[in-house]
Amino acid sequence: MKLSRKGELPLLEKIRKRLSRKTRAVLTGIGDDAAVLRPGRRGKLLASTDMMLEGVHFDLGLVTPRQLGFKLLSVNVSDIYAMGGRPAFALLGIAVPGDTDEKFIEKFLDGVEEACNRYKVSVVGGDVSSSKKGMAFSATLIGYVEKPLKRSGARAGHGIYVTGTLGESACGLELLKRIAHHVEFETPVEMPLKWRFMEPLLRRHLMPDARRPGAWSKRASALIDVSDGLLIDLTRLCAESNAGARIYAGRIPLSKELIAVSMALGRDPLGFALSGGEDYELLFTVPGESRIRGATRVGEITASGMSIVHEDGTERAFGPEGYQHFK
Amino acid sequence: MKLSRKGELPLLEKIRKRLSRKTRAVLTGIGDDAAVLRPGRRGKLLASTDMMLEGVHFDLGLVTPRQLGFKLLSVNVSDIYAMGGRPAFALLGIAVPGDTDEKFIEKFLDGVEEACNRYKVSVVGGDVSSSKKGMAFSATLIGYVEKPLKRSGARAGHGIYVTGTLGESACGLELLKRIAHHVEFETPVEMPLKWRFMEPLLRRHLMPDARRPGAWSKRASALIDVSDGLLIDLTRLCAESNAGARIYAGRIPLSKELIAVSMALGRDPLGFALSGGEDYELLFTVPGESRIRGATRVGEITASGMSIVHEDGTERAFGPEGYQHFK
Numbered sequence: 001m002k003l004s005r006k007g008e009l010p011l012l013e014k015i016r017k018r019l020s021r022k023t024r025a026v027l028t029g030i031g032d033d034a035a036v037l038r039p040g041r042r043g044k045l046l047a048s049t050d051m052m053l054e055g056v057h058f059d060l061g062l063v064t065p066r067q068l069g070f071k072l073l074s075v076n077v078s079d080i081y082a083m084g085g086r087p088a089f090a091l092l093g094i095a096v097p098g099d100t101d102e103k104f105i106e107k108f109l110d111g112v113e114e115a116c117n118r119y120k121v122s123v124v125g126g127d128v129s130s131s132k133k134g135m136a137f138s139a140t141l142i143g144y145v146e147k148p149l150k151r152s153g154a155r156a157g158h159g160i161y162v163t164g165t166l167g168e169s170a171c172g173l174e175l176l177k178r179i180a181h182h183v184e185f186e187t188p189v190e191m192p193l194k195w196r197f198m199e200p201l202l203r204r205h206l207m208p209d210a211r212r213p214g215a216w217s218k219r220a221s222a223l224i225d226v227s228d229g230l231l232i233d234l235t236r237l238c239a240e241s242n243a244g245a246r247i248y249a250g251r252i253p254l255s256k257e258l259i260a261v262s263m264a265l266g267r268d269p270l271g272f273a274l275s276g277g278e279d280y281e282l283l284f285t286v287p288g289e290s291r292i293r294g295a296t297r298v299g300e301i302t303a304s305g306m307s308i309v310h311e312d313g314t315e316r317a318f319g320p321e322g323y324q325h326f327k
Numbered sequence: 328m329k330l331s332r333k334g335e336l337p338l339l340e341k342i343r344k345r346l347s348r349k350t351r352a353v354l355t356g357i358g359d360d361a362a363v364l365r366p367g368r369r370g371k372l373l374a375s376t377d378m379m380l381e382g383v384h385f386d387l388g389l390v391t392p393r394q395l396g397f398k399l400l401s402v403n404v405s406d407i408y409a410m411g412g413r414p415a416f417a418l419l420g421i422a423v424p425g426d427t428d429e430k431f432i433e434k435f436l437d438g439v440e441e442a443c444n445r446y447k448v449s450v451v452g453g454d455v456s457s458s459k460k461g462m463a464f465s466a467t468l469i470g471y472v473e474k475p476l477k478r479s480g481a482r483a484g485h486g487i488y489v490t491g492t493l494g495e496s497a498c499g500l501e502l503l504k505r506i507a508h509h510v511e512f513e514t515p516v517e518m519p520l521k522w523r524f525m526e527p528l529l530r531r532h533l534m535p536d537a538r539r540p541g542a543w544s545k546r547a548s549a550l551i552d553v554s555d556g557l558l559i560d561l562t563r564l565c566a567e568s569n570a571g572a573r574i575y576a577g578r579i580p581l582s583k584e585l586i587a588v589s590m591a592l593g594r595d596p597l598g599f600a601l602s603g604g605e606d607y608e609l610l611f612t613v614p615g616e617s618r619i620r621g622a623t624r625v626g627e628i629t630a631s632g633m634s635i636v637h638e639d640g641t642e643r644a645f646g647p648e649g650y651q652h653f654k
Contacts, residue, residue: 009647027371028477031567033409033551034375034468036475039366044354048361048452049418049467055459056422082360091376093420093465095383125375132382133460138420140376140467141361148363150355224360240358 003105004098008128011105015092018109019116019123025088026122035124037089037142046143048079051093054134062176065104067206068137069111075227076141077119078210078280082225084217085145087119092126093138100135111207119210149213149284154222154241154301158285161295163211165255166230167269170276171262172205178265197260208280216284216292223284228277235306235320237283247299250311274308330432331425335455338432342419345436346443346450352415353449362451364416364469373470375406378420381461389503392431394533395464396438402554403468404446405537405607409552411544412472414446419453420465427462438534446537476540476611481549481568481628485612488622490538492582493557494596497603498589499532505592524587535607543611543619550611555604559647562633564610574626577638601635 003011012030020029028036039045052058052072063071073090080087092112096105116123121141175198213223224237230252238245252273262269285301286292299309309315330338339357347356355363366372379385379399390398400417407414419439423432443450448468481487502525540550551564557579565572579600589596612628613619626636636642 028475032475032477032479033406034373034412034470036410036472036477037372037374039370039372043366045364045366045372045469046361047364047416047418047467047469049420049465050454051420051422051456051463051465053422053456053458053463056457079360083363085361089374091374091467093376093378095378095380095463127377127465129378129380130383131380131461131463134458136378136380136422136458136463138376138378138454138465140374140418142372142374142469143361145363148355148359150359150363152359 001102002098003096003100003102011128015109015126015128019113021122023122026124029122029124030126035089035091037124040144043144043146044148046080046083046085046145047140048076049138049140050076050079051136051138053136062180063206065107066111069108070115070207072137072139073112073115073119073121074208074210075280076139077115077121078225078227080141080143081210081212082223082282083145084147084149084213084223085143087121087141087143089124089142090116090121091140092123094126095129095131095136097133098130149217149220149223151222151224151237151240154237154243154285156243156301156303158221158287158301159289159297160234160245160247160283160285160299160301161292161297162226162230162253162281162283163295164281165253165258166226166279166281167258167272167276168201168204168255169208169278171258171267171269171272172201174265174267175201175261176205193261193264197257200255200257201261205278208278210280211282213282214294216286216295219286220284221287223282226279226281226283229275230283231274231318232320233283238301238306241301244302244304244306245299246302246307246309248309251296251298253296328429329425330423330427330429338455342436342453342455346440348449350449353451356449356451357453362416362418364451367471370471370473371475373407373410373412373472374467375403376465376467377403377406379464381463389507390533392434393438396435397442397534399464399466400439400442400446400448401535401537402607403466404442404448405552405554407468407470408537408539409550409609410472411474411476411540411550412470414448414468414470416451416469417443417448418467419450421453422456422458422463424460424462425457476544476547476550478549478551478564478567481564481570481612483570483628483630485548485614485628486616486624487561487572487574487610487612487626487628488619488624489553489557489580489608489610490622491608492580492585493553493606493608494585494599494603495528495531495582496535496605498585498594498596498599499528501592501594502528502588503532520588520591524584527582527584528588532605535605537607538609540609541621543613543622546613547611548614550609553606553608553610556602557610558601558645560610562647565628565633568628571629571631571633572626573629573634573636575636578623578625580623
């Protein structure tokens with residue numbers, strides 16, 4: 001049934017029933033003018049917000065509503081993790097056209113719920129509205145932190161590390177577009193690719209997990225999540241730290257799936273890893289030399305200038321080559 | 328200059344410079360993955376979010392960017408006041424098409440800044456994005472409260488009060504549309520109205536002030552702000568309180584400006600006052616009989632049923648006849 005036949009009140013009631021959770025910290029959840037929350041006994045508060053817009057952040061032909069709901073929470077939780085914090089509460093903004101089917105919202109809420117369970121987050125409020133054209137979602141995450149890990153603590157000589165592997169989300173999106181194109185024009189898919197190579201890349205793009213900081217966070221001097229691409233996010237970290245960086249192309253962690261799919265698409269896997277956004281891995285710096293479980297050392301902080309050393313030994317300067325809105 | 332020529336980074340930098348304010352409570356503001364905030368020593372946290380969408384909540388032909396920015400903050404601050412709280416921090420979401428002029432954003436930020444000064448709110452974070460079509464804004468307000476005033480505390484016999492006067496915002500919008508129509512079709516304006524009657528109504532719609540609860544808040548049993556209309560918001564308060572209400576048409580506070588303009592428009596002022604939204608007055612209940620400075624007693628809480636007593640003495644039931652999205 002279309003939302004326009006029922007009005008917003010039944011939708012608000014549904015969200016309240018499904019997502020409102022009384023915990024010790026949620027004194028008043030969805031259903032009043034504002035949520036009432038218990039502040040942590042020790043520690044500080046974290047707050048972050050992100051929007052997702054149709055046609056800009058997602059294309060309804062390439063993503064399911066459940067994936068959308070999950071991703072909306074994940075990208076915001078990632079910002080809380082990127083401060084070394086613990087997510088606790090979420091406020092949602094949902095604006096969709098009146099002819100949106102109720103089932104779409106059901107599945108969107110499935111995804112939100114799945115993410116809330118995974119990250120132990122309670123939805124405590126939000127706003128539901130009709131939109132004239134296109135969907136717009138927003139989420140605000142509130143969390144706690146004892147000792148915030150900012151972008152600004154990196155100093156010359158500190159090692160630069162990144163968790164997991166990079167470039168998969170951007171490559172997954174490219175793959176998804178290529179598949180959609182094949183389906184639309186009924187051309188045979190000519191990519192010699194096995195599903196087990198494609199699946200992790202598609203999943204990374206459609207339902208990314210936020211990375212919780214590991215034991216290394218106690219020693220980290222600066223931290224940011226890779227949301228817009230390694231080069232742009234490293235540039236941001238260095239700008240806040242008043243420092244530079246040198247990274248090594250040969251050390252950027254690439255998965256075998258990324259390499260296989262990039263080759264099949266005729267694209268450079270390193271390009272995805274350096275400039276592709278939405279991986280939501282953590283990029284951090286640590287004083288001294290050390291091996292860190294679950295993370296790869298990709299370079300070191302310098303006094304100034306941003307550069308990358310290629311495998312043939314040549315060193316080239318780089319700017320913030322990631323995704324920028326309005327460009 | 329169009330935003331698309333500069334990218335999002337200069338815009339983010341501008342917002343940071345203009346709106347970021349270091350206070351004792353803002354440990355890290357705009358510019359990191361999340362804001363770091365000091366929790367209140369005593370008291371609880373409040374959090375609330377609202378969206379404003381082009382074509383749904385505003386029409387760029389009828390509102391200036393400065394008014395938009397001011398109103399975005401005001402409507403969210405109103406939710407914090409409606410819990411008996413004190414606003415402290417704001418997170419903004421700004422999504423506009425790439426061909427939006429930089430000056431538009433400048434003026435939008437003027438309005439945000441004006442509201443931040445008025446309500447003593449610090450912008451601590453946000454998200455800036457391009458949109459494909461139409462503008463979308465969101466704000467999340469975080470505040471403090473010692474003793475939250477919820478919607479659920481009203482009991483049979485408590486008096487129902489409302490601050491200020493009602494219906495002005497809706498009547499102001501109607502007036503604005505009528506003027507725009509006259510201008511568009513170059514028909515002479517035939518409304519025999521003086522500017523001093525029109526101005527307060529237009530202002531109420533375009534740049535509404537959030538009402539801070541008065542000394543009465545210590546005695547209030549339930550509180551909500553009138554954002555969608557008296558009848559719908561009173562219905563919400565009663566639903567949460569498991570109670571009913573009887574109000575008296577003759578006691579609804581109407582300004583002389585509302586009466587004059589409604590008559591010129593050929594509309595019923597009481598209709599605006601009962602079902603018009605966006606007045607952002609406070610609607611509250613208080614045990615016992617008493618006069619309250621700055622507020623009018625409009626009826627009383629009953630055991631069940633919602634009804635209005637007209638001036639001829641007839642009593643009629645009413646439902647939630649306010650603005651509902653998707654309907």
